[in-house]
Amino acid sequence: MREQRLVKPVPGPRRFAPVAFVRNLPFHVVAASFSLLFLLPLYWFVVSTTKDASQLYQGTLTLGNPNHFIHDNLTGVFAFQHGVFGLWLVNSFLYAGVGALVGTFVAALAGFAFRRYGFFGKRLLFVLILGFALVPPFATALPLFSIFRDFGLLDTRWSVLIPSLVNVFGVYLMVVYWNQVPDELFDAAMIDGANDVTIFFRVGLPNILPGFTTLILLAFVTVWNNYFLPLVMLSSSDKYPLIRGILTITSLQGFPIYNLNIMGAFLTSIPLLIMFLVMQRFLAPQLTGAVR
Amino acid sequence: MKRFSTLKAFGFLAPFLAIFGFAVVYPVILGGYLSLFGQRGARRWWVGLGNYHQVITDPKFWEGFKIPMFLLFVQVPFMLFLGVVFALIYERVRTARAYRLIFYLPYAFPGIVAGLLWSYMFSKSMSPFLPILKALGVQNPKLITYPALPWILLVIAVWEFTGYTSLILYATLLAIPREYAEQAQLDGANYSQVVWYVKLPMLRNTLLLLLIFNIIGALQVFNEPQFLGQLITLPPNFTPAIYIYNQAFSYGAFTYAIAMGIVLAAIIFAVSFFFLNRSTRELNVRA
Numbered sequence: 001m002r003e004q005r006l007v008k009p010v011p012g013p014r015r016f017a018p019v020a021f022v023r024n025l026p027f028h029v030v031a032a033s034f035s036l037l038f039l040l041p042l043y044w045f046v047v048s049t050t051k052d053a054s055q056l057y058q059g060t061l062t063l064g065n066p067n068h069f070i071h072d073n074l075t076g077v078f079a080f081q082h083g084v085f086g087l088w089l090v091n092s093f094l095y096a097g098v099g100a101l102v103g104t105f106v107a108a109l110a111g112f113a114f115r116r117y118g119f120f121g122k123r124l125l126f127v128l129i130l131g132f133a134l135v136p137p138f139a140t141a142l143p144l145f146s147i148f149r150d151f152g153l154l155d156t157r158w159s160v161l162i163p164s165l166v167n168v169f170g171v172y173l174m175v176v177y178w179n180q181v182p183d184e185l186f187d188a189a190m191i192d193g194a195n196d197v198t199i200f201f202r203v204g205l206p207n208i209l210p211g212f213t214t215l216i217l218l219a220f221v222t223v224w225n226n227y228f229l230p231l232v233m234l235s236s237s238d239k240y241p242l243i244r245g246i247l248t249i250t251s252l253q254g255f256p257i258y259n260l261n262i263m264g265a266f267l268t269s270i271p272l273l274i275m276f277l278v279m280q281r282f283l284a285p286q287l288t289g290a291v292r
Numbered sequence: 293m294k295r296f297s298t299l300k301a302f303g304f305l306a307p308f309l310a311i312f313g314f315a316v317v318y319p320v321i322l323g324g325y326l327s328l329f330g331q332r333g334a335r336r337w338w339v340g341l342g343n344y345h346q347v348i349t350d351p352k353f354w355e356g357f358k359i360p361m362f363l364l365f366v367q368v369p370f371m372l373f374l375g376v377v378f379a380l381i382y383e384r385v386r387t388a389r390a391y392r393l394i395f396y397l398p399y400a401f402p403g404i405v406a407g408l409l410w411s412y413m414f415s416k417s418m419s420p421f422l423p424i425l426k427a428l429g430v431q432n433p434k435l436i437t438y439p440a441l442p443w444i445l446l447v448i449a450v451w452e453f454t455g456y457t458s459l460i461l462y463a464t465l466l467a468i469p470r471e472y473a474e475q476a477q478l479d480g481a482n483y484s485q486v487v488w489y490v491k492l493p494m495l496r497n498t499l500l501l502l503l504i505f506n507i508i509g510a511l512q513v514f515n516e517p518q519f520l521g522q523l524i525t526l527p528p529n530f531t532p533a534i535y536i537y538n539q540a541f542s543y544g545a546f547t548y549a550i551a552m553g554i555v556l557a558a559i560i561f562a563v564s565f566f567f568l569n570r571s572t573r574e575l576n577v578r579a
Contacts, residue, residue: 024384024385027380027381027384027385028385028387030377030381031378031381031385031388031391034374034378034395035390035391035394035395038394038395038397038398038451038454038455039394039397041398041406041409041410041413041451042397042398042409044409044413044420045409048412048418056417056418057417057418059418059419059420059421059422059423060420060423061420106307106308106311107308109304109305109307109308110304110305110307110308110309112304113300113301113302113303113304113305114301116295116301116304117295117296117297117298117300117301117304118295118296118297118301119296119297119298119300119301119302120298122301125305129312132312132316132317132320133316134560134561134564135316135320135557136508136512136553136556136557136560138512138514138533138536138537138553138556139320139323139550139553139554139556139557140315140316140319140320140323141319142323142536142540142546142549142550142553143318143319143320143322143323143326143550144315144319145540146322146326146546147318147319147322162311162314162315163315165311165315166311166312166315166316168312168316171308196300196303196304200304224402225402225403225404227402227403227404227514227515227518228514228515228537231537232537232541243402243404246404246408247404247518247519256522258412258417258418261408261412261519261522262408262412265404265405265408265409268402268404268405269400269401269402269405272400272401272402273400275400276397276400
């Protein structure tokens, strides 16, 4: 129910008038100058991927001439220590991909339990889960280190993979998503004779798919960017993810190789940029109208 | 219709609880237990609360809070101010979609990469700013120095998180009923008065929430200085989180590091609850 508008609406972003542009000019000036500032590092980043070390040292803002993007930098990164970069790439996709898929699915199951059933200790469990989730990662990573050492899992891919499956934020959001699915939908399926597992897969999941996809992407980014966990758990270079590996691109004397560092960081960021663009589409999860 | 079935519920919960128990609950409990021991290398002995006493009286631990405090009192207020300005611009300007994207873009990059970019851009060898400074007549310019480190972190953090901050604030602005601003304008308020008396008060709770997020973040700074460490030797207690890592893995005082982690976690909890409690109390008063 909207009230009748008695007042002319505030000149907002929706309507166009040349007058508005002039009046908003100060806003444009502020926003445009900050835009330049915010874009400068990214511009420098892209330009720098085309330079070798000596070109970097000149401190210019132009493209490298000759252009070293492919030869020297790209080939150099992949040739570093007999191609260990390729392994980092695979590891990153393994940790982030498996962590996001399995973690989100597990969170969906847990969220469904909170949505669909009353059960003993429900409130307490939810509060406990959220409470433990507030414990910062560096407080859990050290004890986890000693647990994995006792299990003989230290410096294995499991030691990064298993903690990456925990997605408490995902459980919380899943409860929110599940709450958007009307009860009638589940009840109707139940009356039709579907059991609980069938209801989850055939009725539930399709209805929260946009949210589910968003959570997978968010979890992927989180695991991909997690530096502290692999830093603590892994000591052999061939198991590193990219985010850990790029900090170890040094010469034999231990000096950083700047142009390869930059290229490594660039390649680490590209999947995230793709995720970012994809996520624009999914950021507004909506319930498809199954119930009218 | 909710159905009461503890068995079925825990069937669905089982996978999550198994992983959560193993990777979060058990480590927290074990951490509490281990923090009661002293350790050097493989040797371990009972010290009771001795580690905690040592943490409280360890000046190097508390020195590490200089960076979080600087971020909290300088960077965060500046960023929140900038975030409000950006959010108002998004609300006001037609072409704001492009601005939103540009300001948010840095948030798509990991903290490690943000650290690399700014560290290198300020470095003595690669900085694009140095030729400009030289042209301006500055003798032997140097941007990465010890006194400048907090400011470099400020630049990194502002660059990384302002876009995100402004989007959250923008969402709150959009939720304000238009009638409020219309009414104020009808009563003769100009734009800046509408902002000051109508919009900013409505942003209060969101700003408080953002403040809590930023406190939590500032107390845990670890990733952004990593590449900075390539260019300048950082003290081992540059931030609390870095000190914890160094105590555990460089000095071999593993259980002491765990105790420090718990103290830091307790501080984070305390600060968050202090602010959360305040904000909810205010909400109750208004309701």
